[in-house]
Amino acid sequence: MIKVSNLSFSYTGGGVPVLSDINLEFDQRTTAIIGQNGAGKTTFVKLLKGLLKATYGEILIGEYDVKMRTAAELARKIGLVFQNPNDQIFKRTVLDETMFGLLNIKMGRYTAEKLAVEALELVGLDDKLSMNPHDLSLSEKKLLCIASVVAMDTDIVIFDEPTIAQDHAGKEIIRRIIQKLKEKNKLVLTIIHDMDFVAENFDRTIVFNEGKVLLDGSTREVFSQKDVLEEANVEPPGITQLANRLGLKNTILTVDEFLHECAK
Amino acid sequence: MKKIVVDHLKYKYPLGEELALQDISFQIEEGEFIGIIGKNSSGKSTLCQALVGLVPHFYKGAYGGKVIVDGLEVKTHTIAEISLKVGMVFQNPFTQVTGSKMTVYEEIAFGLENIGLPREEMRRRIHEVLKLMKIEHVKDRSPFDLSGGQMQRMAIASIIAMKPDVLVLDEPTSQLDPAGSEEVFQAIQDLSGQGITVIMAEHKMEKVAQYCNRVLLLHEGKLVDFAAPEKIFSRNDLETYGVAAPVYTRVCKALGMKKQGCDSYPVTLKDAELALRGSLG
Numbered sequence: 241m242i243k244v245s246n247l248s249f250s251y252t253g254g255g256v257p258v259l260s261d262i263n264l265e266f267d268q269r270t271t272a273i274i275g276q277n278g279a280g281k282t283t284f285v286k287l288l289k290g291l292l293k294a295t296y297g298e299i300l301i302g303e304y305d306v307k308m309r310t311a312a313e314l315a316r317k318i319g320l321v322f323q324n325p326n327d328q329i330f331k332r333t334v335l336d337e338t339m340f341g342l343l344n345i346k347m348g349r350y351t352a353e354k355l356a357v358e359a360l361e362l363v364g365l366d367d368k369l370s371m372n373p374h375d376l377s378l379s380e381k382k383l384l385c386i387a388s389v390v391a392m393d394t395d396i397v398i399f400d401e402p403t404i405a406q407d408h409a410g411k412e413i414i415r416r417i418i419q420k421l422k423e424k425n426k427l428v429l430t431i432i433h434d435m436d437f438v439a440e441n442f443d444r445t446i447v448f449n450e451g452k453v454l455l456d457g458s459t460r461e462v463f464s465q466k467d468v469l470e471e472a473n474v475e476p477p478g479i480t481q482l483a484n485r486l487g488l489k490n491t492i493l494t495v496d497e498f499l500h501e502c503a504k
Numbered sequence: 505m506k507k508i509v510v511d512h513l514k515y516k517y518p519l520g521e522e523l524a525l526q527d528i529s530f531q532i533e534e535g536e537f538i539g540i541i542g543k544n545s546s547g548k549s550t551l552c553q554a555l556v557g558l559v560p561h562f563y564k565g566a567y568g569g570k571v572i573v574d575g576l577e578v579k580t581h582t583i584a585e586i587s588l589k590v591g592m593v594f595q596n597p598f599t600q601v602t603g604s605k606m607t608v609y610e611e612i613a614f615g616l617e618n619i620g621l622p623r624e625e626m627r628r629r630i631h632e633v634l635k636l637m638k639i640e641h642v643k644d645r646s647p648f649d650l651s652g653g654q655m656q657r658m659a660i661a662s663i664i665a666m667k668p669d670v671l672v673l674d675e676p677t678s679q680l681d682p683a684g685s686e687e688v689f690q691a692i693q694d695l696s697g698q699g700i701t702v703i704m705a706e707h708k709m710e711k712v713a714q715y716c717n718r719v720l721l722l723h724e725g726k727l728v729d730f731a732a733p734e735k736i737f738s739r740n741d742l743e744t745y746g747v748a749a750p751v752y753t754r755v756c757k758a759l760g761m762k763k764q765g766c767d768s769y770p771v772t773l774k775d776a777e778l779a780l781r782g783s784l785g
Binding site (some may be wrong): 478486 | 543597598654680681743750758773
């Protein structure tokens with residue numbers, strides 16, 4: 241669905257590259273992108289979305305060459321939920337905010353409203369349609385941003401740190417949305433620092449470190465490589481560490497797996 | 505010595521229909537590191553704001569009961585007076601940034617200028633906190649040109665520079681990667697070790713379990729429990745309050761393995777390892 245070849249990028253003309261020589265292909269597996277702050281994760285997804293243009297290299301989204309397309313054309317293909325909801329929100333009501341993108345791709349008002357309300361139901365904000373988004377709490381604002389992008393029904397959905405400020409219930413909502421998108425064969429790509437959430441929800445994990453891809457594989461493979469992860473300053477999920485310390489042979493990703501292993 | 509006394513605190517936002525805080529009472533000793541947990545909208549942020557006086561002075565609304573911080577009654581003192589004793593790091597660093605300063609260095613100076621510190625002392629403190637929060641390399645950047653993580657470090661630095669006796673933090677590491685958040689927790693623990701009283705609202709239960717002396721559990725504006733992390737996270741009704749115990753506690757509970765020599769379950773990686781070692785394998 242996405243093919244990235246020899247991608248490099250720097251914010252200042254000849255400056256230090258934020259990303260260098262990235263080669264990746266994405267299929268429908270739910271994919272987590274992890275790595276330290278400043279590793280280039282957000283820059284990478286902004287390039288995919290066409291908000292930044294590559295210094296070198298090529299990004300293909302389906303048959304589209306991202307460089308040759310406008311952000312408007314890409315909006316039907318790929319959706320990105322910003323890390324900071326204040327960068328995304330600007331309308332006066334929750335419903336208008338969610339309908340904005342849909343109206344922009346020339347959808348009729350009636351259908352747009354229907355899709356927007358459906359998306360808001362998904363995140364549990366359908367009882368706040370006429371509220372001003374700026375009166376929402378930070379966690380609700382993040383859910384609103386997710387709803388606005390999910391409503392667009394793009395084949396590719398990217399989340400930038402969706403679980404920030406979410407409590408247990410909020411994380412469950414996001415977990416359900418990811419599952420739902422997966423069932424619809426959409427590619428879900430998520431930048432995230434919550435390793436327990438990664439272990440429980442993503443098929444594939446990519447570790448970025450200093451602008452390069454350090455590890456790429458199934459989530460279990462990636463979290464089994466303790467030494468390489470240490471190099472990128474990434475800690476495996478708590479349960480994985482506990483299992484490792486207790487000398488369990490297999491790489492454990494969830495509490496259920498752990499209990500199952502103990503029952504053997 | 506009791507550093508903070510909250511006595512039958514009740515509070516309602518001006519446009520709210522229900523009490524955001526319902527008859528809350530507790531006491532905190534000097535130098536304690538307290539975690540506040542509970543699901544979203546349970547009153548964590550409101551309680552933090554009541555400790556620094558933004559509730560009721562800034563938000564107004566209906567207020568009952570007493571909050572006394574280091575001998576000062578919050579309701580009868582101005583935010584300016586309270587700010588000399590208590591510092592608060594906001595949940596969203598973006599809302600904390602003044603917007604009136606061009607560089608990170610000046611942004612950190614803002615609070616210090618307001619309390620009228622001598623120039624040399626300001627420079628010394630700014631240097632110290634830039635180093636502590638590891639943001640020396642961005643000191644000349646605009647506060648709005650920072651990454652989320654850097655901005656959050658700056659927000660913490662701005663408050664720590666004021667050397668408050670009591671430090672209130674509302675999810676201070678939400679934007680940081682795991683390594684960065686561990687660093688910040690350790691820095692805050694050091695401050696707590698130096699006698700600063702720390703109160704932190706937080707969703708990262710593993711961190712709360714590891715670092716806090718006591719944990720205050722809120723639900724729908726009410727105080728449910730205030731006790732050691734082991735005791736709070738061993739509660740059987742935790743999920744009804746929308747809180748998941750640390751993964752270590754969940755595993756040990758499922759296996760029925762209590763912490764050695766006590767009646768609660770382990771809450772940290774280390775204790776879980778100790779409890780489970782020997783029983784497995």
